[in-house]
Amino acid sequence: MNRVVAADAAGLRRAAELLRQESVCAFPTETVYGLGAHAFSARAVAAVYRLKHRPSWNPLIVHVATAAEAEALAHEWPPAARLLAEHFWPGPLSLVVERAHHLPALGGPSTVAIRVPAHPVALALLRECGLPLAAPSANRSESISPTTADHVIRSLPDVPLVLDGGACRLGIESTVVDVTVSPPRLLRPGALSLRAIRDVVGPLQLSRPSGSSGQLSRPAGSSGQLSHPAGDAPEVRSPGLAHRHYAPRARLLLVDDPATLAEGSDPGTVGILTHLPAAAEGVHVELLSADPLEYGADLYAALHRLDDAGVATILAQDPPPGDDWLAIRDRLTRASAQ
Ligand code: TXA
Ligand code: MG
Secondary structure (H helix, E strand, C coil): CCCEEECCHHHHHHHHHHHHCCCCEEECCCCCCEEEEECCCHHHHHHHHHHHCCCCCCCCEEECCCHHHHHHCECCCCHHHHHHHHHHCCCCEEEEEEECCCCCCCCCCCEEEEECCCCHHHHHHHHHHCCCEECCECCCCCECCCCCHHHHHHHCCCCCCEEECCCCCCCCCCEEEECCCCCCEEEECCCCCHHHHHHHHCCCEECCCCCCCCCCCCCCCCCCCCCCCHHHCCCCCCHHHCCCCCECCCEEEEECCHHHHHCCCCCCCEEEEECCCCCCCCCEEEECCCCHHHHHHHHHHHHHHHHHCCCCEEEEECCCCCHHHHHHHHHHHHHHCC
């Protein structure tokens, strides 16, 4: 049977059926495709970790259809959560809150990350199955997040089903904010800008940038270990901020003049990713928009195309400074980490 199905009534029914049977299913959100599982089924959640080769210390985001359902999963729903949910849900924002005591852990110690996605297919699926869905990005751990159904199948060849909703509108994962602390702390920059969040809740604590002394790094030797005891989890606030992430197969280098660097390279071995017109002979050039929203929407697809072209090295133009490019700089920096 075809594993990529249209997100029509029949497709939604089949997906919901799988989820109720504690299997998994990929579905589109406005950010990236997620690999969904009944959030409180140990069996379904284990299948997510297995399929993704995701280390067990990295917790999952739970997706629900309404803010009221989100609140029911929380032990406390602080004022910042209420304000942010009112303004930005459904949308690309995940809130980390204290988990209701009756719920099993999802990899986090006492907290849970929750969001209400804005994609009509994601919302229809949540309603159809009637379950809170844990859904990490539907890619193999550390590789590029999928923004099309085809990306999902290629990254997770054993996925049982993908609901096809076309290309994701935003193309960058949700912004993750910890509202258990005051002021709230940014854990992962993402599709919702810091400016929009600050306008609603005031100042934010920023996590230390990677590369500083407070670098959030993967614990030695734990990559891909599914049987990792919880006690060995890394001392980081958002475990998914492990340094290398979102990485293409090719080596990615962030540079300020890719065309000059590419000169003289063997044809076909080097690709360029840029938002500035760049002419380089014999080199695959991905020229993306100079508008950060449009650039973000196409970034992962462009990295997939560069991998498909078989280049060994991607020379990525340094993105501009400023908040609007924060999430893109974060993803490119992680993609370039060794
Ligand atoms: O846009 C998105 O957020 C997508 C779509 C599918 O919704 N999902 C996604 O999930 O990007 P994932 O698993 O690839 O990234 C989740 C991030 C990780 O950095 C993880 O460490 C962090 O959220 N996270 C999840 N639960 C957490 C918790 N309880 N405390 C701190 N960070 C948490
Ligand atoms: Mg991910």
